[in-house]
Amino acid sequence: xxxxxxxxxxxxxxxxxxxxxxxxxxxxxxxxxxxxxxxxxxxxxxxxxxxxxxxxxxxxxxxxxxxxxxxxxxxxxxxxxxxxxxxxxxxxxxxxxxxxxxxxxxxxxxxxxxxxxxxxxxxxxxxxxxxxxxxxxxxxxxxxxxxxxxxxxxxxxxxxxxxxxxxxxxxxxxxx
Amino acid sequence: xxxxxxxxxxxxxxxxxxxxxxxxxxxxxxxxxxxxxxxxxxxxxxxxxxxxxxxxxxxxxxxxxxxxxxxxxxxxxxxxxxxxxxxxxxxxxxxxxxxxxxxxxxxxxxxxxxxxxxxxxxxxxxxxxxxxxxxxxxxxxxxxxxxxxxxxxxxxxxxxxxxxxxxxxxxxxxxxxxxxxxxxxxxxxxxxxxxxxxxxxxxxxxxxxxxxxxxxxxxxxxxxxxxxxxxxxxxxxxxxxxxxxxxxxxxxxxxxxxxxxxxxxxxxxxxxxxxxxxxxxxxxxxxxxxxxxxxxxxxxxxxxxxxxxxxxxxxxxxxxxxxxxxxxxxxxxxxxxxxxxxxxxxxxxxxxxxxxxxxxxxx
Numbered sequence: 001x002x003x004x005x006x007x008x009x010x011x012x013x014x015x016x017x018x019x020x021x022x023x024x025x026x027x028x029x030x031x032x033x034x035x036x037x038x039x040x041x042x043x044x045x046x047x048x049x050x051x052x053x054x055x056x057x058x059x060x061x062x063x064x065x066x067x068x069x070x071x072x073x074x075x076x077x078x079x080x081x082x083x084x085x086x087x088x089x090x091x092x093x094x095x096x097x098x099x100x101x102x103x104x105x106x107x108x109x110x111x112x113x114x115x116x117x118x119x120x121x122x123x124x125x126x127x128x129x130x131x132x133x134x135x136x137x138x139x140x141x142x143x144x145x146x147x148x149x150x151x152x153x154x155x156x157x158x159x160x161x162x163x164x165x166x167x168x169x170x171x172x173x174x175x176x
Numbered sequence: 177x178x179x180x181x182x183x184x185x186x187x188x189x190x191x192x193x194x195x196x197x198x199x200x201x202x203x204x205x206x207x208x209x210x211x212x213x214x215x216x217x218x219x220x221x222x223x224x225x226x227x228x229x230x231x232x233x234x235x236x237x238x239x240x241x242x243x244x245x246x247x248x249x250x251x252x253x254x255x256x257x258x259x260x261x262x263x264x265x266x267x268x269x270x271x272x273x274x275x276x277x278x279x280x281x282x283x284x285x286x287x288x289x290x291x292x293x294x295x296x297x298x299x300x301x302x303x304x305x306x307x308x309x310x311x312x313x314x315x316x317x318x319x320x321x322x323x324x325x326x327x328x329x330x331x332x333x334x335x336x337x338x339x340x341x342x343x344x345x346x347x348x349x350x351x352x353x354x355x356x357x358x359x360x361x362x363x364x365x366x367x368x369x370x371x372x373x374x375x376x377x378x379x380x381x382x383x384x385x386x387x388x389x390x391x392x393x394x395x396x397x398x399x400x401x402x403x404x405x406x407x408x409x410x411x412x413x414x415x416x417x418x419x420x421x422x423x424x425x426x427x428x429x430x431x432x433x434x435x436x437x438x439x440x441x442x443x444x445x446x447x448x449x450x451x452x453x454x455x456x457x458x459x460x461x462x463x464x465x466x467x468x469x470x471x472x473x474x475x476x477x478x479x480x481x482x483x484x485x486x487x488x489x490x491x492x493x494x495x496x497x498x499x500x501x502x503x504x505x506x507x508x509x510x511x512x513x514x515x516x517x518x519x520x521x522x523x524x525x526x527x528x529x530x531x532x533x534x535x536x537x538x539x
Contacts, residue, residue: 029510030530036538040497040509050498 001044001078002064006032013037045069048077060086063112063169067121072138079140079176088171093127093164112169128164131172144173177233177249177256179206179242181272186305196292200281203306204229204272205264208248209256215313216339219254219536220303221263222319222326225393225450226442228271231263232256246525253529254318259536262310266326267302268294268449276445277377287445289374294449296322296457300329307337316536318342320521321488322450325457328496331473332459338473342532344480345521347492348466348499349458354487357396358451361389365444374445386444387435394434399484399517403427466499477507478535480528482520508535 003009003021005028012019013036021032021039032039042050044061045068059082061074066089068074078085090112091097100108107117115122126134128145135142147159147167159166186201206229211218221231221244232248234241242263247253254261265273268291276291283290303326307315315337317327324346331341350358368385370376398406407427411417423429463469477500481493490511500507512527514520521528 026510026513026527029508030527030534033508033510033531033534033538036534038506038508040501040507041511042494042509050494050501052502055504 001048001059001061001074002067003032003037003039003062004028006035006037006039008060008062009037009039010035044074044077047073048081051081053080054083056082058082058084058086062086062088063090065089066125067123069123071124071126072134075134076138079174084143084173084175086171086173087131088169089126089131090122091128091164091167091170092125093129094168095165096168098165110168128167128170131170135174140174140176142172142174146171146173177208178236179208179230179233180235181206181229183272184306184309186302190298190302190305192292192298193295194293198267198274198292201267201274201302201305202272202278203264203267203274203302205262205306206230206232206242207263207310208232208261209259211260211311215311217258218260218262218307218310218312218314219316219318220307220330221248221254221261222303222317222323222330223263223266224319224321224323225454226438226447227265227323228269229263229265229273230271232261243522246522247529247532253525253532254536255533259316260312262307262312264303264306266450267299268446268453270443270446273302275443276374276449277443286375286377288377289445291445291449294453296325296329296453297333299453300326300333303330304334313337314339316340316342318344318532319346320344321346321518322454324488325454328459329457331475331477332463332469335473335475338475340478340536341475342478342480342535343493343496344528345482345485345488345518347488348496349460349492350455351487351489351492354396355455357392357487358455361392362448362451364388364392365448368444371444374448376444381439382444383439386439386442386447387432389444389447390438390442391431391435394431396487397517397519399486399515401484401515402517402519405515406430466495467502470500470503470505473503473505475505476535476538477505478531479507479509480521480531481509481511482514482516482518482524483511484515485518485520487518 001022003023009021022042024043029041059078065071097108147154148169181204184203189197191197230242231244232242265271268275270277276287280287317330319327324343327341331338365385368382370380371382410426412426412429459469460466479493481490497509514524516523
């Protein structure tokens with residue numbers, strides 16, 4: 001969902017996955033089609049009413065939840081359509097983000113948060129802790145959590161115990 | 177590319193949805209490119225309301241190319257180096273395929289209104305005869321507007337043969353508003369004093385009615401923004417009003433011109449029959465529901481709509497996609513941003529070329 005130019009979708013397809021993408025941007029739709037992917041133009045904020053209950057094994061929301069209008073609705077829709085869902089996002093409680101705000105006193109910017117406060121699509125930034133709370137409040141299960149730093153998976157002790165402090169990005173695998 | 181229209185006569189009785197039948201139907205068609213040995217590289221192009229078999233290239237001595245020349249040819253969206261591209265004039269038309277202006281072999285005079293009312297299914301049934309005659313085994317179908325309706329009908333009626341369906345600026349059923357506009361067009365023709373119950377082939381034709389029908393049509397092919405951009409409120413060849421009921425505005429002149437040139441190339445009876453077929457088209461009604469209709473189809477779908485098209489609005493294309501996705505069909509959908517209204521499907525060829533080329537290439 002919010003598949004962009006289809007890079008991830010293409011990797012999945014090459015692995016033999018039967019996959020379809022959704023994106024709101026016509027240019028991305030064209031790029032996906034050029035990669036030979038099945039893709040449907042649509043606004044994920046409007047929900048997934050085109051998709052029957054539990055019709056997909058996995059629904060993936062890759063680095064997009066923070067830019068949706070209604071993240072809670074979007075995630076609920078994903079859980080309705082998919083047996084499992086994958087949600088990834090930049091962790092706003094990452095220590096560098098905290099220090100940026102603390103010491104610079106400005107809205108944090110980084111490689112994965114490159115925008116200015118006035119033009120950022122990231123209108124619903126969140127932290128790892130927030131997501132755990134959200135799962136609890138909405139009664140879904142977090143099956144797996146993967147911490148990432150500089151686009152690499154991190155497994156060390158610090159990342160396990162102080163994930164909300166040391167993880168730059170996080171990937172959650174969840175189910176109902 | 178010099179091309180010519182060819183003709184094929186179906187030497188059997190074709191049963192129609194209305195229960196009537198037609199004998200010795202002649203089909204006008206053109207082909208571009210070559211059919212491969214497996215006979216699986218064919219693409220059938222399906223024309224819109226007033227189109228014809230001449231989709232691409234030039235007829236000998238002509239300066240105007242076919243109606244989809246931007247999209248059909250070497251290295252174009254429908255690449256004639258790779259594909260065997262076919263286009264035929266539809267049943268009921270007036271461009272070489274049997275229609276109300278053809279001579280009824282039983283009476284020796286034009287059919288006129290004795291021509292049976294046809295449906296999109298009938299149109300497709302006739303096309304199938306041509307496709308079989310050409311030796312095609314596997315087929316991609318593609319069309320815009322009414323052509324898209326035919327493409328969908330193909331997918332429903334010939335599930336084994338059709339492997340790709342491209343539906344552009346089209347719908348599974350015409351909106352009420354669009355039926356209303358068609359009704360105005362038909363009324364203009366029927367009320368023309370020259371119409372004479374459709375028997376006008378040897379006297380004055382109902383040109384006024386037909387041109388008004390075409391004027392209404394052209395309003396629906398544009399949109400508010402397109403009209404504004406194209407004509408604004410400019411006067412035609414002057415700066416002040418004439419204070420009479422002649423043509424003042426550019427938009428009036430445009431419509432009058434479109435109406436005039438249309439009567440020279442189209443038959444009023446065909447306009448009645450074809451718009452009726454379009455109005456009747458309603459997949460959900462025929463098959464119970466849109467979902468159940470597409471259940472056993474085997475094709476891969478590409479649906480394209482245009483943001484400013486209110487005649488065949490994107491919302492209807494989305495409805496179609498929804499039904500296809502509910503059936504777990506392989507479907508891709510793109511809504512192309514365009515200020516051109518329904519006409520966009522013939523104008524916005526650059527984006528369409530990228531999309532269609534990729535879709536045809538994909539497995």
